[in-house]
Amino acid sequence: MPRLLYLVHDLSDPAVRRRLIMLTRGGATVDLAGFSRAKIEGDIAGIKPVNLGRTDDGRFVHRTWAVLMAMAGLQSALSGASKPDVIVARNLETLALANRANHYFGGSVPIVYECLDIHRLLVGMGPIGRSMRFAERWFGRSVSAIVTSSPAFKSNYFDVLSFLKAPVKLVENKVVAATDEGLLPVPQRCEDRPWRIGWFGALRCRKSLKLLAHFSRMANGRFEIILRGRPAYTEFEDFDAFVANEPFMRFCGPYRNPEDLAAIYGEVDFAWTADSFEEGLNSKWLLPNRLYEGCLHGAVPIAVQGTETAEVLRRNSIGLILSDATSFALSMAMEGLDVRRFRELESAVAACDRRNWEIDEADCKNLVAWLAGLAPAGPRKTSDHFPISSSFAI
Incomplete structure (x- = not known):
């Protein structure tokens, strides 16, 4: 059973819990x-975390300082933990910590860089962009492999822009298969209610919020917009006030993945999978969690032409692909929508192989086996360990 040290940029990110579920189901400690x-x-997925301190979304100077402070106290924070077989660093800011931790463990532990978003600062052609990529290369100088979630991240960034030269493994944001424990009941669709579009997950796109609000007003109650997840409040002037002022839009708070997915997607007909947060860059390349969540649970996905998400819909002959990210394009796609047409769209999604959207136990074990295969052969040194302290703070 391999032992992993997982270093993350945000312990409160629901995606961290999903990855932990996948790793532990695959047999990792x-x-x-x-x-x-x-x-x-x-705990998070049954694991007690070591909290290295508070950071804030978008505050890069503060986050850099937090990383420097954490590096200074990392040996104390990790004191007593057994030497890992592999260190996994989620996002760029944890790569520096991974190198420091590896030094404490003797310098022989392979490091995996888990990069699931390509920030706009990394792709710039000016001095800031190049400096960011040099920093990525410096902190990633000992990286054995890269894990990313979309083939477009590899082809558009790691193959052509990044200075890192390490093999890239694709691990899509598929849904980890749920157990029966804690599942919410799945509602039955009422024929007399308005059509519903669900926008779930990381809510960070101002353009999507305004687009969906305008579309619902144009439809005058024929469509409702249901929002769930974690709003990035730094990206909106006043998210709560905006939603409260919209007659056909409501925010229903966070949800658990995978436990709540069947229930919340059972309440909607369509899944809004578009994202213009970093339009033309990360938003064009990513394959969001909501794509897999919605398709697995029968919601008809909506994407925008020219994105990697739209290519997935096209390959599977499912969903609606808008000509552009506007309320007018969405209105055109929904023109003439009736129960018969919706059933055709719904049936196409249901006909897809579930493995397109879901990770099973075998996938979990394969990922852990791949990670274990990165570790050097030979017995682990039992003397290389320090206590784990969960009280480290900056």
Whole structure:
């Protein structure tokens, strides 16, 4: 059973919990440490985290300082943890910590860089962009492999722009198969209610929010917009006030993945999978969690032409692909929508292989086996360990 040290940029990110579920189901023993952007209470997927301090979304100077402070105290924070077989660093800011941790463990532990978003600062052609890529190369100088979630990240960034030269493994944002424990009941669709579009997950796109609000007003109650997840409040002037002022839009709070997915997607007909947060760059290349969540649970996906998400819909002959990200394009796609047409769209999604959207136990074991295969052969040194302290703070 391999032992992993998982270093993360935000312990409160629901995606961290999903990855932990996948790793532990695959047979790994995981030590978890990272920063947090919200209060952390108790374990995460049954694992007690080491909180390295608070950071804030978008505040890069503060995050850089937090990383420097964490590096200074990392030996104390990780004191007592057994030497890992592999260190996994989620996002660029944890790569520096991974190198420091590896030094404490003797310098022979392979490091995996898990990069699931390509920030706009990394792709610039000016001095800032090049400096960011040099920093990525410096902190990633000992990286054995890169894990990313979309083939477009590899072809548009790691193959042509990044200075890192390491093999890239694709691990898509598929849904980890749910157990029966804690599942919410799946609602039955009422024929007399308005059509519903669900925008779930990381809500960070101002353009999507305004587009969906304008579309719902144009439809005058024929469509409702249901929002769930974690709003990035730094990206909106006043998210709560905006939604409260919209007659056909409501925000229903966070949800658990995978436990709540069947229930919340059972309440909607369409899944908004578009994202213009970093339009033309990361938003064009990513394959968002909501794509897999929605398709797995029968919601008809909506994407925008020219994106990697739209290519997935086209290959599977499912969903609606808008000509552009406007309320007019969405109105045109929904023109003439009736129950018969919706059933055709719904049936096409249902006919897809579930493995397109879902990770099973075999996938979990394969990922852990691949990670274990990166470790050098030979017995582990049992003397290379330090206590784990969960009280480290900056």
